[in-house]
Amino acid sequence: MKNTFSILASEYRTMLLDNVLPFWLEHGFDQEYGGMLTGLDRDGALLETDKSIWFQGRALWVFSEAARQFDKRAEYQEVCTSLVNFIEQYGFDPSDGRMYFRVSREGKPVVKRIRYIFSETFAIIGFASYSKAFGKEEYATKAYDLFQTVLKALNSSDILVPKSMRSSRGFGVPMILLNTAQELRDACPEHAQELNLFIDGLLQEIEQYFVRDELEIVVEQCSGNGLLELEHFEGRLLNPGHAIEGAWFIMREARYRNNDATLMQLGTKMLNWMWKVGWDAKNKGIIYFRDALGKSATEYWHDMKFWWPQCEASIANLMAYSLTNNKQYLEQFLEVDQYIKANFVDSEYGEWYGYLHHDNSLSTP
Template identity: 45%
Template sequence: MSSPTLADPDHRAHLRELYRRTLTDDILPFWLRHGLDHEHGGIITSLDRDGRILDTDKSIWFQGRAGWMFATLYHSLEPRQEWLDAAISCVGFLDRHGYSVDDRGKMYFTTTRDGQPLRMRRYAFSESFAAIAHAALARATGSDAAASAAERDFASYLHHAFEPGAVTPKVNPKTRPMLGIGPLMIGIATAQELRANLGETVVSGRTPTEWIEHFISTIEQLFFKPNLAVLMETVAPDGSLIDHFDGRTLNPGHAIECAWFILHEADLRKNDGWKQLGLRILDCMWERGWDEEHGGLFYFRDLHGLPVQEYWHDMKFWWPHCEAIIATMMAWQATGDAKYARWHQQVHDWSFAHFPDAEHGEWYGYLHRDGTPSVRLKGNLWKGPFHLPRMLWLCGEMLE
């Protein structure tokens, strides 16, 4: 007997209840209980299986991510004071300690627990998540200062992510110029959040909608290769392939996340061309990423099926599965195609069978290929209350 899918109204009701209950009764309480720093503000994300603190250093981008998540839940799901307090705490720590003084205002990646600077990274994702956190907090509280900060952070993101010379490239651009898809797709999601919370405010010469159009167009022109059935992670500036390890490496979960950003915009704008683009990206990257032997999504693949240099290439990380649950549901809602309902149930069933910790709550983040835990931690500087609660919240919203 086949498993029920999204095509079954009773199953949709079951999923809606499961996603909402997991969010409000499991995931959020875990982080509110164990992660919030009541002494210095903000959130500590490096937690053991049972919530004990493993490391007190703080990820600045997670102050933004968590701040956005709690503020968004407050204004869109239920106005719980504990969620608003958590958002204010995270954004407050970010405001006090996230911005460098001697590096043109670029944001740090990590600080000590009390906010002393530790590490600056090349990419500008701390800025993008600060922007969406401030935007969501502005909507939740009506704060003009938060709205202005969101616009400032988005402008800083655009500068550091796209202005030549703003950040020293990882690879010498004179020897091998390269473009990555990450800043473009995160640009889509960031602009979508600013528009949803602040409206069509002009930042760096364009409205959020105009920035989204630019980012989607660039992704389609340079990174999507329909003749190869692939969305590339890295290409040359003209979109041509780079036949080296970095150039051939694919990240199916990242590409599937990009697909649902585009599908979301297509739905909002009733743009059939973008809908077809999002569906084609999802189709080809699902085929490249799904592990037919053990289930779940591989972390990395090679464009030509060659060996991948990263040794964790066949591990199963929590976040690609969260993104695939969103993307397959969104694709089914856009098309009614039974294939997407089936894919959604595949990734949902595999994820809920392997990632959750029934004893202590939350999800493990890193599994071996066969689905057994690789490490027992529930959080680190990259894993915290973002991908998983975002999936649970957004899927619950789509199922309303």
């Protein structure tokens, strides 16, 4: 098995460093205006000139981590510097310090989603990783300061005006804040105690409101006071990839806390439930949406296979195996690995396909 892992590690390293990242350096890196172009066809042709601010922060994290964990190639530092400059120059609304959702290729504001804090959270993890990869301590400080902006927004109902008149809670916010706080803690060890306490609150919120033992599911939404909303589409919505992502964030926290048994149990329980819900036993792959009661789902793409839930399932199962040595997780990891390589890897143009139908046929040729 040790030899198998060595082979797999080599395969994924090659896929990342010689396939995926070069695709984005060649086709996505905007040498003219800076930052990263985010709407590309499978051959790298430009489909959309507007730029997602989410993607700028995420790309900064990816290339910073590649530099930090593999080697500091000149092209990685070049693209990271461009991304940092683009985010700082064009990502923020100077009137309130909040971030835009989408900007033009040149950086002019296009969309600002004031109810959401995800542009900020992805910029935080990007700044944090950049600071570690290149010794830019000032960006750890900027990440921490932006985190304070997020907390202020979350605690101000006049800033994050609720989308619905019906009081509700969403899984996505505490889940992504958990990952954000973990990344920030690595970059700002002087704030570890504060961030540990913050993470404690997020873990409690996730377990109390979204991990539902009575149905053995992780819901995406519940009422403001924590009740299931099974009479509504939103209340029955299950997103297996999202829940599995949250599961490995929790397992990561368990590992950070010396293999904390309670957190290991919580994370693996979430993975077990949502693997059962999301894995397509017939055609393989993680399905995008399910209904908590097995009823018809309202989203028209509910039975598709997107690329990212497969990534989350791969990471979560491998992490669960590393923590528990339970061979069930190893078998599930290998099943996802084989599925990805058979269906998502684009052997002609490189990178991966983004979207498959339920039967694994390509959504967009």
